[in-house]
Amino acid sequence: MTGSDAEAELAAVARLLESLGCPADRSLEMSRHVLRRAEQLARAKGRSREEALAHLLRLFARARSDGSDAGRPGV
Numbered sequence: 699m700t701g702s703d704a705e706a707e708l709a710a711v712a713r714l715l716e717s718l719g720c721p722a723d724r725s726l727e728m729s730r731h732v733l734r735r736a737e738q739l740a741r742a743k744g745r746s747r748e749e750a751l752a753h754l755l756r757l758f759a760r761a762r763s764d765g766s767d768a769g770r771p772g773v
Contacts, residue, residue, distance in 0.1 A: 708733065714755065719762045732758070 699707070711729035712720075720728050732754050739750035 711751075711755075715758065718755075718759050720758075 708726065708729050711732060712725035715728050715732070716722055716725045733751070736747055736751040736754055739745070739753070740747040743750065
């Protein structure tokens with residue numbers, strides 16, 4: 699992945715997180731964490747990076763829709 703591709707992916711994940719309720723001022727930081735964790739999960743579980751990312755985003759969406767504080771640092 700080139701630098702511009704990585705930046706575009708980071709921005710896209712940040713926008714998605716914002717649409718799921720992540721505060722705009724935290725979305726880039728959170729997207730970096732989510733993308734890093736997706737890489738870790740992909741390696742550890744032997745799945746594709748895309749599958750791992752989709753899994754993490756589903757967890758984030760579920761936590762937000764449940765009204766849970768899961769995934770919200772400091773809460």
